[in-house]
Amino acid sequence: MSDEHAPQGRQPLIPPQKVLRHSVRGQVLDALRAALVDGELVPGEIYSGPALGERFGVSATPVREAMQQLALEGAVECLPNRGFRVLTRTRRSQAELAEVRALVEVPVMLRLARSVPAATWESLRPAAVAAARAAEEGDLPRYAEADRAFHRAVLSLSGNGQLVRIAEELHRRAQWPLPDAPRVRRGELVADAAEHSALLDALVARDLPVVEALVRAHFAGA
Incomplete structure (x- = not known):
């Protein structure tokens, strides 16, 4: 049976939106993340590819490709x-x-x-500010991206591209919520973002x- 006709569970609360045709897969992947x-x-x-494709105004193909990357x-x-199927995280896996x-x-x-040198660290202040701004606005997906961007900027100073790639993959996984966890509140995001400036x-x-x-402490709270 094709996924077009399979019984579906609860569909995501993603508002219908159109995606530009250039780099469609990348845009769908960003939206799904x-x-x-x-x-x-x-x-x-x-979730089926066709159902999600309808929400994004694209065919099922780029959705399936994006989902395969998420797999x-x-x-x-x-x-x-x-x-x-969206996989379920556990507290053990988080730890x-x-x-x-x-x-x-x-x-x-x-x-x-x-x-x-200190001047180089100071040059990363805008990345910390961007994360703090997203936190103040309570925008969880944007904060997640800004948080990764800050850590990516810090680790890039090592000159080790493999390290940066692996660390970002681990960081992205750490940001997926636990199924039984309450939604992160704005105050928690603000406190988390403040740790960037303190660092x-x-x-x-x-x-x-x-x-x-x-x-x-930052990792433990991720």
């Missing part, structure tokens, strides 16, 4: 002739991600703290114990 972060794609639910990222699983992120990023942050302050001061404590 935002829907995952915002909880609009519900863990455990099955590679561990966000969904492909169900032949049915569609895609494991936090541990792995710390193992990957903390040593790099500490090394950079010893060598990168920059510690990096400028080369205060390694504070750098390590802030990074570990």
